[in-house]
Amino acid sequence: MAEYKVSRSVIVDAPAARVFGLLASPALHPEFDGSGTVRGSLFGPDVLTEGAEFGMDMKMFGLPYRMTNRVVEYEKDRLIAWRxxxxxxxxxxxxESPEGGTRVTETFDYSKGVPAFYVLAGIPARNAEGIxxxxxRLKKLAERG
Structure with a gap:
């Protein structure tokens, strides 16, 4: 059975707490988004926690839209996921990497719903490039401090 996930990892020369701080701050998401779709933060807490809702100003294929997300997995300084x-x-x-720094793995999980739609639409390949x-960008931002 296929996994229906796209993941990539990088080692960041920064502590996990610093990297997590960036991920948990919706206002900073446009600074590290590599897909080019995240434009700005609309509403929500300054720092995300389990169950938090936050709105983002987005743009794809030249069309602006807004998206409300909810944090569905959360473990401070270790794991955060939203949908x-x-x-x-x-x-x-x-x-935390034994060699120093932090291994960051980003995953787009499309195993729920209709995975065939995502594949036919080319979304996994496009999201792999964005990830x-x-x-x-996240590595550069975190390493700058």
Whole structure:
């Protein structure tokens, strides 16, 4: 059975708490988003926690839209995931690396719902590219301090 997930990882030369702080701050999401779709934070807490809702100003294929997300997995400095009305979710796992720094893994999980739709629409491949760029930007942002 297929997993229906797209994941990429990077080692960031920064403590997990610093990386998590970026991920848990919706106002900073446009700074590290590599997909080019996240434009700004509309509402929600300054710092995300389990069950928090936050709204984002988005743009895809030249069309602006707004999205409300809910944090569905949360473990401070280790794990955060959110989803909107769709069944898929965005997940970030942080693990202190034995060599120093933090391994950050971002996953687009589309195993719920109708995975065939995502595949036919080319979403996994497009999201893989976005994840790769996001991790590059997140790494630079976290390492700057």
């Amino acid at each position: 909107h009305f769709g069944p898929h979710r965005w997940r970030y796992e942080l693990e 790769e760029q996001t991790l590059v």
